[in-house]
Amino acid sequence: MTSEADRGGAPPGSPGEGAAPSAVAAPPPAPAPAAPGPPDGPRERQGRLAPDDEVSGLRIVPARHYGRWLAGAAILVLVAQFVNGLVTNPAWDWPVFFDYLLADSVLRAVWVTVQLTVYGTLLGFALGVVLGLMRLSRSYVLRSVAWAYVWAFRSIPLIVQLLFWFNLAYLYRELGFGIPFGPVLWRVGTMDLIGAMTAAVIGLALHQAAYAAEIVRGGVLAVDAGQREAAAALGIPRVRQWRRIVLPQAMRGILPNAANEIISLFKGTSIVSVMAIGELFYQVQVVYGRNGRVVPLLMVATVWYIVLTTVLTVAQYYVERRFARGATSHAPQSPARRLRKVAGDLRAGAARRRGRLPGERGTEPAAGGAR
Amino acid sequence: MSGAAGGVMVDVRGVHKAFGTLPVLRGVDLQVRAGEVTVVIGPSGSGKSTLLRGINHLEKLDRGSVRIDGELIGYRRSGHVLRELKERDVLRQRAHIGFVFQNFHLFPHLTVLENVIEAPLSTLRRPRRTAVAQARALLERVGLADREADYPRHLSGGQQQRVAIARALALEPKVLLFDEPTSALDPELVGEVLGVIKDLALAGTTMIVVTHEIGFAREVADTVVFMDQGRIVEQGPPPEVLDRPRHERTRAFLSKVL
Numbered sequence: 001m002t003s004e005a006d007r008g009g010a011p012p013g014s015p016g017e018g019a020a021p022s023a024v025a026a027p028p029p030a031p032a033p034a035a036p037g038p039p040d041g042p043r044e045r046q047g048r049l050a051p052d053d054e055v056s057g058l059r060i061v062p063a064r065h066y067g068r069w070l071a072g073a074a075i076l077v078l079v080a081q082f083v084n085g086l087v088t089n090p091a092w093d094w095p096v097f098f099d100y101l102l103a104d105s106v107l108r109a110v111w112v113t114v115q116l117t118v119y120g121t122l123l124g125f126a127l128g129v130v131l132g133l134m135r136l137s138r139s140y141v142l143r144s145v146a147w148a149y150v151w152a153f154r155s156i157p158l159i160v161q162l163l164f165w166f167n168l169a170y171l172y173r174e175l176g177f178g179i180p181f182g183p184v185l186w187r188v189g190t191m192d193l194i195g196a197m198t199a200a201v202i203g204l205a206l207h208q209a210a211y212a213a214e215i216v217r218g219g220v221l222a223v224d225a226g227q228r229e230a231a232a233a234l235g236i237p238r239v240r241q242w243r244r245i246v247l248p249q250a251m252r253g254i255l256p257n258a259a260n261e262i263i264s265l266f267k268g269t270s271i272v273s274v275m276a277i278g279e280l281f282y283q284v285q286v287v288y289g290r291n292g293r294v295v296p297l298l299m300v301a302t303v304w305y306i307v308l309t310t311v312l313t314v315a316q317y318y319v320e321r322r323f324a325r326g327a328t329s330h331a332p333q334s335p336a337r338r339l340r341k342v343a344g345d346l347r348a349g350a351a352r353r354r355g356r357l358p359g360e361r362g363t364e365p366a367a368g369g370a371r
Numbered sequence: 372m373s374g375a376a377g378g379v380m381v382d383v384r385g386v387h388k389a390f391g392t393l394p395v396l397r398g399v400d401l402q403v404r405a406g407e408v409t410v411v412i413g414p415s416g417s418g419k420s421t422l423l424r425g426i427n428h429l430e431k432l433d434r435g436s437v438r439i440d441g442e443l444i445g446y447r448r449s450g451h452v453l454r455e456l457k458e459r460d461v462l463r464q465r466a467h468i469g470f471v472f473q474n475f476h477l478f479p480h481l482t483v484l485e486n487v488i489e490a491p492l493s494t495l496r497r498p499r500r501t502a503v504a505q506a507r508a509l510l511e512r513v514g515l516a517d518r519e520a521d522y523p524r525h526l527s528g529g530q531q532q533r534v535a536i537a538r539a540l541a542l543e544p545k546v547l548l549f550d551e552p553t554s555a556l557d558p559e560l561v562g563e564v565l566g567v568i569k570d571l572a573l574a575g576t577t578m579i580v581v582t583h584e585i586g587f588a589r590e591v592a593d594t595v596v597f598m599d600q601g602r603i604v605e606q607g608p609p610p611e612v613l614d615r616p617r618h619e620r621t622r623a624f625l626s627k628v629l
Contacts, residue, residue: 224476226472226474226476227476227478229429229472229476230470230472230476230477230478231478232429232462232465233427233429233465233468233470233472234465234466234470234489234490234494234538234539234542235462235463235464235465235466235490235494235542236462236489236490236493236494237459237462237493237494238458238459238462240493244489244493245478245489248480249478249479249480323480325480325522326479326480326481326482326522326523326524327479327480327524
């Protein structure tokens with residue numbers, strides 16, 4: 001009860017009425033003397049246990065992890081063996097690989113793959129954001145429709161869906177645009193409007209949208225409900241509440257999953273080869289069908305997939321860093337800076353060992369070396 | 372204390388609210404005059420916070436009305452019914468009602484300054500320069516002039532709550548509502564937040580403060596309101612309610628918290 005009064009800074013009886021006799025206005029300062037008591041105890045004990053100063057002045061040597069070093073060495077041997085195999089085994093047929101890696105036909109196919117990925121991602125996530133927000137809507141109809149969409153498109157294998165789109169002209173010979181259940185204003189032959197490439201993009205985007213919707217929904221749910229409430233209490237307009245307050249915070253949850261999805265979509269474009277579209281995987285199949293050099297051409301495709309995935313991964317890193325503002329105590333260091341720091345640590349560690357300086361700056365030299 | 376001359380700023384009449392079948396507010400009437408500080412106390416579950424959230428329409432009412440400066444909040448009268456306003460209109464009304472949350476709810480991805488200028492920019496459509504100048508003055512007022520570039524995470528709880536107060540003040544509200552502003556704070560940080568609220572009271576800001584800090588109520592309140600089980604049990608000047616409570620329930624509550 002004393003603390004209660006102290007916090008408010010209420011001097012007992014400051015208003016005139018305080019003079020009225022009251023049990024609550026003048027709290028006895030009972031707990032006060034008790035406070036200084038306990039601290040004396042530990043201080044005394046510390047005094048008794050004080051170590052001799054010889055020990056406290058000694059140099060500290062970090063623990064040595066011999067098992068860790070041994071495991072590292074063993075794995076390095078295995079890696080070396082694998083690399084050696086790649087280089088020396090003639091079956092990999094590296095000359096053929098290098099002939100085709102930058103061949104025009106392959107580069108064109110890479111471009112088609114990139115286009116499929118970009119269009120699939122943009123359309124898929126645009127629709128996914130709409131569906132994700134629909135699932136969070138207060139309207140039962142919107143919620144149900146979005147749920148049904150996600151349910152359906154997650155249930156259908158991508159390859160099956162793609163073949164449906166490819167065969168759309170068989171189902172609907174022409175497409176009409178007009179008033180629902182009313183007159184049709186504009187007709188067009190299905191084959192003219194939806195070629196193979198369009199069909200592939202639609203298929204990928206619709207598939208992607210179902211997953212994107214769930215990712216967006218998850219990201220939004222992870223934002224504290226108090227954030228929207230605070231925005232609402234400040235009278236911030238609804239669209240701005242989403243754009244400025246909720247979505248930037250949701251992005252932290254959305255980005256890693258979205259990057260996963262984009263990368264798997266990127267590799268998923270290889271499925272489009274069933275529609276005879278000249279993307280990367282289809283193209284290398286065509287080439288090795290002609291010349292029979294299966295392995296080097298698969299390696300061509302593999303290397304391109306790896307290179308482009310790496311580009312996406314690096315992009316992901318920097319986008320995530322951008323959205324981490326305010327979320328961590330310190331902005332994460334960029335990889336370049338981290339490399340420089342490791343190098344610096346190594347040099348410092350070496351210098352320390354050479355000069356037998358006491359390791360006063362942390363206990364890392366051994367760990368730094370193992371890294 | 373200061374604004375005895377003011378007219379009624381907040382006028383709550385016959386407010387009822389139930390969560391499902393659980394009644395939370397059962398006929399609450401409350402008048403707050405301009406420039407006065409009303410402190411609402413009472414046991415948890417007594418409906419204090421719900422009342423406060425009802426005043427700026429964060430909670431919809433089942434029955435009754437709330438007027439601020441004469442304007443009906445959240446509803447408009449249409450013959451014999453009260454029609455709920457569209458969200459956009461409610462948001463516009465809320466610009467006149469500052470709200471400070473127990474858990475601050477600062478926007479963690481925005482700096483302190485951005486937190487304070489966000490509502491003036493988007494709600495009041497102030498020019499950026501005006502908003503920034505005003506925000507700096509407010510941060511100075513709550514003693515955080517040097518922290519405008521920091522993110523909320525880098526501040527202590529007490530500092531965060533002071534930013535939240537500055538953020539609410541940036542709209543120049545007619546009334547400020549505090550929902551247990553110090554309950555989430557470490558004990559040693561409570562004083563700095565209460566100090567800021569006290570300064571606002573001295574400056575004649577109309578405020579309703581839900582709190583458990585009885586000492587604060589005694590010192591700052593013009594009126595203390597004791598709520599229990601969804602009703603206002605008694606209200607009056609602090610010495611009357613806190614020192615000479617007329618109701619048994621008030622006495623029982625005070626004997627527990629003091």
